[in-house]
Amino acid sequence: MHRPLFAYGPLGDPDLLAAVLGRSIPPVLRLPAKAPGLAAVSLAEGRRAALVRRPGEAVGGLVLLGLSDFEIDLLDAFEAEHCFRGIVPVMIEAELHEADAYLPRAAAREKAEAWSLSGWQERHRAVALDVAKTAATALRARLTAIRPH
Numbered sequence: 461m462h463r464p465l466f467a468y469g470p471l472g473d474p475d476l477l478a479a480v481l482g483r484s485i486p487p488v489l490r491l492p493a494k495a496p497g498l499a500a501v502s503l504a505e506g507r508r509a510a511l512v513r514r515p516g517e518a519v520g521g522l523v524l525l526g527l528s529d530f531e532i533d534l535l536d537a538f539e540a541e542h543c544f545r546g547i548v549p550v551m552i553e554a555e556l557h558e559a560d561a562y563l564p565r566a567a568a569r570e571k572a573e574a575w576s577l578s579g580w581q582e583r584h585r586a587v588a589l590d591v592a593k594t595a596a597t598a599l600r601a602r603l604t605a606i607r608p609h
Contacts, residue, residue: 462527462532463547463558464524464559465535465559465560466521466522466523466524466548466550467521467561468500468521468561469509470507470580470584471535471539472521472577473577476589477524479593480535480592480595480596491523492523493521493552493559495511495521495550495551495559496551497513498512498513498514498548499517500519502573502574503564506584507584507588510543510563510564521550523557523559530607535562537599537602538592538596542566543564544565545563547559548560
């Protein structure tokens with residue numbers, strides 16, 4: 461069994477997540493959470509987000525439960541170009557937990573702008589959904605050939 465996944469960037473959008481996974485995650489398995497000491501900053505003109513250490517701040521997102529090993533492999537492949545999966549602390553209600561999150565491979569600029577899901581949804585969501593559906597279909601086919609789910 462693996463740790464839950466903390467989704468703080470575009471993967472926090474339920475439709476984008478469903479496009480990648482090929483299924484919707486029920487609300488009961490998407491828990492609101494915050495990662496203390498971290499902030500989400502903008503990369504690639506706001507199309508992507510990266511976590512950076514910022515004492516005193518906390519980035520909001522969702523803790524995703526019930527993901528299969530195949531779905532974790534799929535998300536790993538989807539995020540592989542820019543991120544790797546690492547462990548972050550998250551607060552779910554008043555409890556501290558460990559969760560996996562996709563962390564940037566390259567350091568973000570020190571003064572990078574804050575990233576917001578609502579800003580991303582307004583400016584980039586439509587294109588990102590099309591790109592995610594196409595990419596995920598190809599990744600799913602490749603991974604299924606290697607490791608049937």
